[in-house]
Amino acid sequence: MWKVFSYLKTYRVAIAAALFLTLAELAVELLQPLIMAKIIDEGILKGDLDVVKHWGTVMFGLALAAFAAGIANSFFSAHVSQSYGFDIRSRVFEKVQSFSFVNFNKFPASSLITRMTHDVTQLQNTVFMSLRIMLRAPLLLAGGVIMSLFVNWKLAMVLVVALPFLLFFLRWVLQTAGSMFRDVQDKLDGVNRVMRENLMGMRLIKAFLRRDHESARFEEASDDLKTQTVSSLRIIEVSIPVLLFVMNVGILFILWFGSRQVNLGAIEVGEVVAIVNYSFRISSVLTIISFIIMAFSRAKASAQRIGEVLDTEIDLVESEDTDHSLSVQKGNIEYKNVSFRYPDSEALVLQNVSFSVKSGETLAILGSTGSGKTSLFQLTPRLYDVTDGEVLIDGKNVKSYPIETLRKAIGVVPQEAVLFTGTVHENIGWGKEEATEEEIVQAAKDAQIHETVMKLPNQYETRVGQRGVNLSGGQKQRLSIARAVVRKPKILMLDDSTSALDLKTEAKLLTALKKYSCTTFIITQKISTAMEADHILLLDDGRVEARGTHTELLENSPLYVKIVQSQFGEEDFQHVKGFKQTSST
């Protein structure tokens, strides 16, 4: 948590300037009664108009100076708080970008988003406020007490005794409210989560008419937030009446004690009056103090939440023996006895998987739903690390490659085609920043999407993604293929990325991909696609069921035969069998 506040250090000078300006303002404020007294005593009472004019001008000048100081303070305070907010947002975003998927599982997206926006705003506002009024309250408080001590230290002892109690109480409020506001922010995450789910699943919710169901769910989250906010704020607001009451009772005590002392002749009435006056001033500061407490407890909660993100330990990092000169040269891939389980679960998703693919070859991966195909994929670009065994590229463990170099050599097309808000051009170019116009168009052509793009309202400049035009599932898939091939990767990984493509388009696509001469992994359900590959790997429940060419598998693997039959029917099956045996052996 303190780390979060430590980012303020950068702005020491500006902070000092802001605080100095606040002090200057405060000084003017304190000087004014004195000048006023001068005007009355030396000017008006003595009938000296010049003195009145003189000090009147001085007072006016000071007022203007205070104004200038105040305005300047605005600039400094805004600068510090906004830059501070900027810094934290940047740090958090950078940190999140270094997260592994295991780290991501700890923070739901909705929560990360609130932390990066709402929590930072909270901190930012507190900093701004602090620079402008924070000094006032304690100074006025201390000033009041010190002045009373000067007037009559015996009477002022009442205040001195009351003060630690007040401070202790404030500390308690700060602690309690701090942890309560922590809950408020967490509930806000909850509201955000339901909202996000609803936006993402809007079509489904509409289709199944679950508006009322979802509204009830949202209202529950919203009600949670309300209840928590209400009880946190109420704790804070208890502080003013309590503090006020304590101060007031203190004043009564001063009066009572004072009257006895006056009776004894130990002190003057004027002294009692003066101390009572100071006590009233101190009470009037209490409102500001409760305001400060509120801001601080919210800031504390937010700082904690941001701190958690910043303090997260990244568990997937480059190991010490990373060879920074290493880069993927050929693209030979070998999996050696690879086993894998997701970090948060117990069951092994992959068990003892071994195979190898030579540079330029194509490997098709088949298997039933949930057999571990996608999991197998993720290990090559190190989205996850193996639990056991090794993944080797060109004979070297993937862990010895610098992560960035490794991933730059790989083009991944995921199962769900995710596009970002931006133009078609930007989305394809996303794969390679320095891609030229020709490269992008070529990639689009190879991905069989060029013609479609040319029919869009603004061709390559048409916006897609969350705020873009409607693209069909197949069109999105092809754009995301173009995004992968524009990098001219050494290794291309297609995760069932052609499922929404019709077979003709798919065939053209696969032909076009051949000229990229990269090692290609294709997860597919379609035998027709698998038949084109150099090797087929058949997974079943996380194990390698069979591997070989289409013909070999037809001979050796009953499961493969079953799959073929499921797609072609008995009659066509014979046809496929015969056809492939004659043509590819």
Next chain:
Amino acid sequence: MSKGSNRPHPHNHLFGEKVKPKNWSSTVKRIGSYFSDQKWLLSLVLLMVIISSALSLLGPFLIGVAIDTYIVGENAEGLTKLLIGLIFVFIGQSVSIWLQNYWMIGIAQQTVYRMRNDLFKQFHRLPISFFDKRQHGELMSRVTNDIENVSSTLNSSFIQVFSSILTLVGTVGVMIYLSPMLTLISLSIIPLMFFGLKWITKRTGARFKEQQRNLGEINGYVEEITSGQRIVKSFSQEKRVIEEFMIKNERLKESGYWAQTFSGFIPKLMNVLNNGSFALIAGVGGVLALNGKVSIGVIVIFVEYSRQFTRPLNDLANQFNTLLSAVAGAERVFEILDESKEERDEEEAIELSAVKGKVEFRDVAFSYEGDDQTVAGLNFSVKEGETVALVGPTGAGKTTVVNLLSRFYDADKGQILLDGHDIKNVKRNSLRSHMAFVLQDSFLFEGSIFENIRYGRLGATDEEVIEAAKLANAHSFIQKLPKGYNAILNHEGSGISQGQKQLLSIARAILADPSLLILDEATSSIDTITEVKIQEALQRLMTGRTSFVIAHRLNTIQQADQILVLHDGGILEKGTHEELLNNKGFYHSLYHSQLKQEA
């Protein structure tokens, strides 16, 4: 160091964008309308404010009395009585302050709660096309950042404003009583204040709006990047997204900087005006006193009162600040509430109680906003209970047909009839209640498997859910999960595969038991052996009800009563599998390409 002084003036380009400060008094009124059902509680708050204000004046007054009569007069007994009386005054003061805050917090949060729920409900009333143009995170920002802005203002401002006005009125009354002339001088700062506030508001209003908008942009970007994290990582593009983020972050900082700086002027302006009036009273008062027009005592009291007078003004001014940013937040919420709803034309729309499932498309044409014609001249009819398969290349308009039938979008031209009723005259909810969907992107909610399947029919028993899962072939994998049907799926979908998600979606549709079944690529990520098994279940499900099936694997739709081959938004061929094969047309070549790749 601050870059404040030598910074170029970016507000010119900020204003160039389409951020208009709206009439903010109407926005304030609208926020106020949310209070309406809590009037009585609100008047209690006001009552408490009046009481606490009165008591906070009474306390010091009584203490003055105590000093004058008892301490100076040395009457210890009377003093004790008065002090006891004072204790009650102070208790009353504290209690009334506590109560007003206690209630106000409740009122404010209830208001915010309603606003949040209104916004949420509004999202569900908006047409799908609304969401095509917006980022999720940007919309989410309105619920969190914007509404929370309103929230923090409402908590404190209302009481503050009211008690300030109260004090103001009281003080001015006493001042007029003491010296009308000096009062006039004190009040002379009010026009100046008004002018100053106007100047500042003009500058800050738009900037606060801008700030909230930029915050929304950031929210949108973060949401999108977090959702697409897999891509960012696989492509090793972390540096690039950080750079893009910085640009948006910078923009937010810039707008926030100016909003905060300008609004920071307000209290300072108040201060200088206060000090000015202070000096003015002293100066003019001094001259008047020299001329014997007023007594010195009056000046002294007046100075004290003018302090009293300016303090509430100061408080008001400080509130103004937060008020401005709250208004900016509220405006963005109302923007959404004012979007036109999906169901605006449905006053005479009917409910369909039972649906047989006869569907007819008559010369239907449609295009997505800003897009070329997506489909045109769609003519076909489906008898009740028939299965229709839609095939064709990607982008041919298959999903669009489904979108139109379910009224996610309304056709631009032509008619779609269900059992002879134009569906434009049927309530959307009624229409969709007769349909069940397996959509292309199988969306699962955070929650248990039970909950996710039960989404198809909320009243279904556990046994029915399990039965549906068995039919969809999802049962076996569910059983293998650590907690079976109670396993919690998190939204990012860790633990289950895309194909398994589809199985759950199918189970959901099976459970819904509709008159019309719509399967859009329902089995695209499922392996073919499982698919064959599900096919049997689906076949059973489809008998007797009208079904629309979109599929690429043609073997899954051979049984269809009717196959529509779509191409470039029109119907190219239609007929049964055999008919189309005999036609030797597009379908024929499509079908055979499945077997014979150009090897």
